[in-house]
Amino acid sequence: MTFRNWDKELTEENLQEQIAQAKQAWKESEAIEHRAESVHYNESDNLIIIKLKNGAIFSFPPRLAQGLEGASPKQLADVWLPPSGSSIHWESLDIDFGIPELVAGIFGTKSWMAELGRKGGEVTSSAKTTAARKNGKKGGRPKKNATINLEN
Structure with a gap:
């Protein structure tokens, strides 16, 4: 058994x-x-919907958060906040999210976030279609500048 040598006397x-x-x-x-x-x-x-202590209000749809996407309204309503206000928790789903991470837009693990981004890239809209057609008339997507400066 090891004992710690305390620097200060307990007074x-x-x-x-x-x-x-x-x-x-x-x-x-x-x-x-x-x-x-x-x-x-x-x-x-x-x-x-999360009301922050600084007066700001932050909200997000459950489909964005890992583990909440398939939850029922009753399960989603069963959210609670510890006294510190540093996280939110769903007991029935066994899910926790830190407030700083949510505000920063982190709704799950890296792989979850990557999948979320991939799905967002697949979304089609009239604006996306119009932009693609406009670029197509110009000869497609502009080529990246591939020149390399070898002098330095």
């Missing part, structure tokens, strides 16, 4: 100093990290 003064440092670290993280104040599922708009 009331040292304990109070550590508590003050922890409170300061908490205040600093509260000021810079996204924290949620509330979360709920809006069934009529099919959105997860």
Whole structure:
């Protein structure tokens, strides 16, 4: 068994100093990290809506988030927020998302996000069709400049 050699003697003064440092670290993280104040599922708009402590509101459709895409409205409504406001959780689905990651647009693992992007590229629209036809009349997609400067 190994014992840690403590640098400081455990005194009331040292304990109070550590508590003050922890409170300061908490205040600093509260000021810079996204924290949620509330979360709920809006069934009529099919959105997860998160109100942040800074007053901003962030929402996203469940189909974007890994594990939520096939969930029922009842399961989606069963979302809860821990007191820290740092994440949201669905007990029945066993799914957690960090608030900073969601705000940054990270809705799942790297492979999930890559698949989401691939599906987005497959989407067809009249604007996409019009742009493709316009480029086709010009001779297709412009070639990338393949010249290499060998002098440097």
